Amino acid sequence: MSPTLSQEQALQKALAFVGAKTYKWQIASEEAWVKELKNDTKATHYPKGELVICKIYRKNHQIIENGDLTLAYKFDVFSHEPISRAHIYVDAHTGTVIHQDAIIKHVDGTAHTRYSGQRTVATTLSNGSYRLRDASRGSGVETYNMQRGTSYGSAVDFMDNDNQWTGTEHDNSNKDNASLDCHLGAIKTYDYFKNVLGRNSFDGNGAAIKCYVHYGQGYENAFWNGSVMTFGDGEMNGSTGSQPLTTLDITAHEIAHAVCQYTAGLVYSYESGAMNEGFSDIWGAVVEHSVDPTKSIWTMGDDANFAIRSMSNPNAFQHPDTYLGQYWYSSGGDNGGVHYNSDVLNHWFYLLSVGKTGANDNGDNYAVTGIGIDKAARIAYRTESVYLTSNSEYKDARTFSIQAAKDLYGATSQEAIQTANAWYAVGVYDTQSTPTNLTATTASGTQINLAWTDNSTVETGFIIERSTAAASGFIQIATVAANATTYANKGLATDAVYYYRVKAALGTTSSTYAMLPQPL
Numbered sequence: 437m438s439p440t441l442s443q444e445q446a447l448q449k450a451l452a453f454v455g456a457k458t459y460k461w462q463i464a465s466e467e468a469w470v471k472e473l474k475n476d477t478k479a480t481h482y483p484k485g486e487l488v489i490c491k492i493y494r495k496n497h498q499i500i501e502n503g504d505l506t507l508a509y510k511f512d513v514f515s516h517e518p519i520s521r522a523h524i525y526v527d528a529h530t531g532t533v534i535h536q537d538a539i540i541k542h543v544d545g546t547a548h549t550r551y552s553g554q555r556t557v558a559t560t561l562s563n564g565s566y567r568l569r570d571a572s573r574g575s576g577v578e579t580y581n582m583q584r585g586t587s588y589g590s591a592v593d594f595m596d597n598d599n600q601w602t603g604t605e606h607d608n609s610n611k612d613n614a615s616l617d618c619h620l621g622a623i624k625t626y627d628y629f630k631n632v633l634g635r636n637s638f639d640g641n642g643a644a645i646k647c648y649v650h651y652g653q654g655y656e657n658a659f660w661n662g663s664v665m666t667f668g669d670g671e672m673n674g675s676t677g678s679q680p681l682t683t684l685d686i687t688a689h690e691i692a693h694a695v696c697q698y699t700a701g702l703v704y705s706y707e708s709g710a711m712n713e714g715f716s717d718i719w720g721a722v723v724e725h726s727v728d729p730t731k732s733i734w735t736m737g738d739d740a741n742f743a744i745r746s747m748s749n750p751n752a753f754q755h756p757d758t759y760l761g762q763y764w765y766s767s768g769g770d771n772g773g774v775h776y777n778s779d780v781l782n783h784w785f786y787l788l789s790v791g792k793t794g795a796n797d798n799g800d801n802y803a804v805t806g807i808g809i810d811k812a813a814r815i816a817y818r819t820e821s822v823y824l825t826s827n828s829e830y831k832d833a834r835t836f837s838i839q840a841a842k843d844l845y846g847a848t849s850q851e852a853i854q855t856a857n858a859w860y861a862v863g864v865y866d867t868q869s870t871p872t873n874l875t876a877t878t879a880s881g882t883q884i885n886l887a888w889t890d891n892s893t894v895e896t897g898f899i900i901e902r903s904t905a906a907a908s909g910f911i912q913i914a915t916v917a918a919n920a921t922t923y924a925n926k927g928l929a930t931d932a933v934y935y936y937r938v939k940a941a942l943g944t945t946s947s948t949y950a951m952l953p954q955p956l
């Protein structure tokens with residue numbers, strides 16, 4: 437009965453079977469943790485084989501009944517990404533895996549949430565109790581109870597005896613059922629980023645999403661602290677005031693701050709900080725919409741009786757809907773107005789998603805045709821994750837979101853044009869694409885040739901205007917294609933003086949004008 441395979445050979449068979457990307461013993465912090473847990477400096481997650489007699493449960497990738505007994509190595513294989521843990525039994529002679537016995541059991545609980553009705557959430561059974569720990573997504577989605585304290589180390593699990601998280605049990609004076617909303621929101625945020633945008637958790641590498649509910653006494657806020665999400669209870673004991681801030685939109689908003697940290701890394705100050713906040717509002721709306729489109733998608737925090745911003749009508753909360761417009765926050769408070777000037781970005785997203793005809797604070801009339809929230813989300817995500825950097829400003833968001841739309845939907849797509857139109861609507865204009873070096877030469881008595889330098893990477897064409905006066909009376913005489921740098925104006929009167937100007941166009945928006953230094 438001595439084994440044919442060595443323990444190490446058998447382990448390699450087990451790992452080939454599991455096929456995880458990373459294992460716990462490959463992660464230094466996990467190794468440190470197990471040493472601490474077991475109070476043993478030699479402790480490790482690295483699987484140690486044990487020779488056992490085991491019934492054959494698997495053959496040719498099938499589960500079989502009445503298998504024979506055989507000598508096998510038993511390994512405890514704990515993988516980090518994707519997370520799983522099971523005893524793997526490897527036939528000590530043939531090297532085939534004959535049994536897989538899951539230690540982490542993924543289960544679905546029924547959650548009677550505070551704000552979103554009855555929902556299914558993934559939980560884990562441990563020591564006879566179900567906990568709000570979803571082990572099936574990335575390295576886990578976990579929701580903990582801070583019991584109105586402020587120390588993360590003192591947090592405990594929310595628990596349920598039968599995985600039916602009912603209102604009778606959890607809609608108590610502590611409002612513990614708010615934890616179910618948080619857990620749901622974190623799961624749905626993970627799912628949107630993973631399934632729609634192809635991002636595995638906020639770091640793109642399956643990081644565990646840890647949410648801490650019941651932070652502090654009557655704490656009326658929520659935040660990402662650089663590693664975990666934290667949620668206050670709103671007004672203490674009140675049923676009419678603000679409720680625990682664990683709504684779908686707020687939960688997604690906080691996780692989105694983590695996404696921003698790992699992507700654009702927008703500095704939390706003035707314009708870059710406003711965009712950091714604006715992106716979080718965008719993801720709050722997007723995730724809320726993905727779960728329940730009948731909710732008030734464009735109002736932040738309303739489910740907790742804590743409405744704080746409107747993406748559809750920022751002015752309703754005395755926030756700006758136009759860049760540098762009414763209610764633009766221009767002093768140093770609130771990190772330079774990050775929770776106010778954010779609304780220029782979130783309103784841009786609203787306009788791009790839904791569409792609107794109106795006038796902004798500069799008196800510019802706009803007409804944006806909505807492209808739908810999911811397309812707008814893809815454009816926003818590509819802008820945030822591929823193009824923007826820590827000190828980006830609104831003009832960069834304009835340039836790169838148009839580029840992102842072109843990447844995704846084509847250079848002359850409606851999506852790109854409406855992206856530009858929505859920026860025009862919120863008063864972020866094209867300042868970079870103005871042609872330069874405009875020249876005019878007389879080709880004949882009746883023809884003048886114009887030439888200019890094309891400074892735009894995203895134009896749909898150039899607009900040529902002409903007048904017989906220096907400062908007025910310009911009319912459009914032609915449009916030429918994208919990347920054109922010349923235009924021949926023929927059939928002119930021989931004795932007239934002409935003034936020209938040229939601008940780059942993108943959809944219905946355009947750059948400022950290039951002027952001729954003198955008339956011809």
Ligand SMILES: [Ca+2]
Pocket residue numbers: 596597598599600601602605
């Ligand atoms: Ca129960």
Ligand SMILES: [Ca+2]
Pocket residue numbers: 685724731732733734735736737738739
């Ligand atoms: Ca909402």
Ligand SMILES: [Ca+2]
Pocket residue numbers: 751757758761762796797
């Ligand atoms: Ca306004």
Ligand SMILES: [Ca+2]
Pocket residue numbers: 890891892893894895918919
């Ligand atoms: Ca060009």
Ligand SMILES: [Zn+2]
Pocket residue numbers: 689693713716
């Ligand atoms: Zn925020």
